[in-house]
Amino acid sequence: SQKIEQNSEALNIQEGKTATLTCNYTNYSPAYLQWYRQDPGRGPVFLLLIRENEKEKRKERLKVTFDTTLKQSLFHITASQPADSATYLCALHTNAGKSTFGDGTTLTVKP
Amino acid sequence: EAGVAQSPRYKIIEKRQSVAFWCNPISGHATLYWYQQILGQGPKLLIQFQNNGVVDDSQLPKDRFSAERLKGVDSTLKIQPAKLEDSAVYLCASTGQGWVGELFFGEGSRLTVL
Numbered sequence: 232s233q234k235i236e237q238n239s240e241a242l243n244i245q246e247g248k249t250a251t252l253t254c255n256y257t258n259y260s261p262a263y264l265q266w267y268r269q270d271p272g273r274g275p276v277f278l279l280l281i282r283e284n285e286k287e288k289r290k291e292r293l294k295v296t297f298d299t300t301l302k303q304s305l306f307h308i309t310a311s312q313p314a315d316s317a318t319y320l321c322a323l324h325t326n327a328g329k330s331t332f333g334d335g336t337t338l339t340v341k342p
Numbered sequence: 343e344a345g346v347a348q349s350p351r352y353k354i355i356e357k358r359q360s361v362a363f364w365c366n367p368i369s370g371h372a373t374l375y376w377y378q379q380i381l382g383q384g385p386k387l388l389i390q391f392q393n394n395g396v397v398d399d400s401q402l403p404k405d406r407f408s409a410e411r412l413k414g415v416d417s418t419l420k421i422q423p424a425k426l427e428d429s430a431v432y433l434c435a436s437t438g439q440g441w442v443g444e445l446f447f448g449e450g451s452r453l454t455v456l
Contacts, residue, residue: 240382265444274346274433274447275385320384322445328397330445332377332384 233258235333237321243339250308252336254321257302259331261323264297266306269318269335278319279306311340344368346448348434354454360422363451366415367436373397375445376409376419377433385433391417424455 238253254264263282267275281288281297281304288295294307308315318335347366355361367374372393377385388407390397394414402409406425411417421428431452435445 235384267445272449274435274449275445276447277444280444322384328390330387332386334382334384 237333237336241337244311246340246342248311250311250338252306252319254304254333256323259323262326263324264304265322266295267320275320313340313342316340346434346436346446348448348451350451352452355424356456357426358423363419363432365417365434368446371436371438373437374411374417375435379431379433426455429453429455
């Protein structure tokens with residue numbers, strides 16, 4: 232069956248360090264993958280999109296990689312700040328137009 | 343540009359009662375989604391509209407949930423009768439790029455069923 236797994240429910244890191252979040256999937260052939268940020272009591276906010284034929288995308292302090300062989304995406308936040316504390320969701324989208332979200336990883340950046 | 347509007351933000355009902363949620367997507371966005379997000383989980387797609395037509399409602403519990411988007415703009419999601427397990431946040435999202443592109447989410451409607 233299709234499955235999306237995001238690494239451990241919670242990730243705690245020190246300010247200034249790089250946070251790395253993982254998104255693994257099985258039995259999908261995604262056309263593209265997105266990462267969203269969700270703060271408590273708010274709707275998800277789009278961060279980055281990466282297509283199946285792209286290896287890496289960057290946006291300011293954010294970087295996402297996509298390895299269709301390993302069936303994995305990595306999401307990096309460099310020089311992390313307490314304001315980066317939130318839940319991060321990955322979402323897979325197929326060519327058929329279906330989108331599926333993972334359960335998210337809650338990141339806490341400590342000053 | 344105004345974002346996706348949802349109401350009400352919070353609703354508390356007793357089981358077996360009915361409830362309706364409203365969503366107004368970003369102007370011009372043809373595709374509208376309703377997601378259910380249970381605490382600690384990611385959003386789960388309930389239904390997807392393209393204009394006023396249903397694209398995907400395979401995960402909508404049709405015995406109790408219904409949704410419509412009559413004029414291809416705003417949409418209503420109804421639950422009747424509600425069960426305890428329907429307690430969740432109901433998120434509406436829209437996109438103007440068909441199936442490719444970022445989803446713009448509203449703030450959600452939090453439902454508590456007692």
